[in-house]
Amino acid sequence: MEIHSFPENNSKGQELTNSTESLTATEGGSITLPCTAHNISDKKVFWFQTEGYPIFVLNESQTADDRFELGRSNGDDWGLQIHDVTEWDAGTYRCLLNTKPVQMKTLHLTVLIPAKINKTMSSTSMNVFEGEDVELYCDVRGNPEPLVRWIRNDESVAVGKNLSLYDVTCESSGTYTCTASNNVGKTAYHDIQVAVCTNAAEETHHRNEGFAFILFFWCIKDIFISSA
Missing domain, CATH: 2.60.40.10 (Immunoglobulins)
Structure with missing residues (x-):
C-alpha cells in the first residue's frame, strides 16, 4: 500500500490510491503481505483479516496467534508477516489507514496445499x-x-x-x-x-462351515444321550 504525503497538504493527512493485490503462499511456509505508509503523522495503520477483529494496530498485536508479526524493515514498512502458513490463513486482508475517508489496500491470499491422502x-x-x-x-x-x-x-x-x-x-x-x-x-x-x-476356495469355506455345524450337532446330541 502506497500512502503519499504532500507538503502543501500535510495538515490534511495522507493520500492513498485504493488498490487490490493477489498473493500466493504454500502451506507450512512464510509470506509477507506488503503495506507501505509514508509519514503517517498521528494516524494509525490497522491490519484486518476478512471482516474480523484487527490483527495489528500500529506496532501492537491484537491476536494471540504469534505466527503473525509486522516485518518493519524501515519506518514506512508496515508489511504483515505470516509464518507456518495454514489453509485457514487463506482469505482477504486489509491494510487500513484511519484517515477521513478511510484509505486501505486489499490483499487476497491463496494458500497452496500439497496433495495428501x-x-x-x-x-x-x-x-x-x-x-x-x-x-x-x-x-x-x-x-x-x-x-x-x-x-x-x-x-x-x-x-x-x-x-x-x-x-x-x-x-x-x-x-x-x-x-x-x-x-x-x-x-x-x-x-x-x-x-x-x-x-x-469359497466352496471349501462353506463345506468347512457345514462340517463344523454337523460336528457341533453331534456333540450336543451325545451330551443329551449321556445325561439321559
Whole structure:
C-alpha cells in the first residue's frame, strides 16, 4: 500500500490510491503481505483479516496467534508477516489507514496445499471372491485440486478418486496404487492389496462351515444321550 504525503497538504493527512493485490503462499511456509505508509503523522495503520477483529494496530498485536508479526524493515514498512502458513490463513486482508475517508489496500491470499491422502478414510487391503464387484476409494485433498491416478503393474488404469473393478477374477489380484499430485510438494501414494479367492476356495469355506455345524450337532446330541 502506497500512502503519499504532500507538503502543501500535510495538515490534511495522507493520500492513498485504493488498490487490490493477489498473493500466493504454500502451506507450512512464510509470506509477507506488503503495506507501505509514508509519514503517517498521528494516524494509525490497522491490519484486518476478512471482516474480523484487527490483527495489528500500529506496532501492537491484537491476536494471540504469534505466527503473525509486522516485518518493519524501515519506518514506512508496515508489511504483515505470516509464518507456518495454514489453509485457514487463506482469505482477504486489509491494510487500513484511519484517515477521513478511510484509505486501505486489499490483499487476497491463496494458500497452496500439497496433495495428501487420508489413508484412514481410504480403502484398505481386502480379500474378495471371484465374480464380485470391488470399489476402491482414495480420500485426497489439496489446493489446487490434485490429479488422482490408479496404477497397477506400472500402468495407469484409471483417473479419479474411485476405481471400480467388476466381476473380478484371479488375474485381478495385485497391488493397486493411488497417486495424487498437484505440482505443490511431492506426489502422495497409497497402496491397496486386493486378493481374489477362487470359487473353489469359497466352496471349501462353506463345506468347512457345514462340517463344523454337523460336528457341533453331534456333540450336543451325545451330551443329551449321556445325561439321559
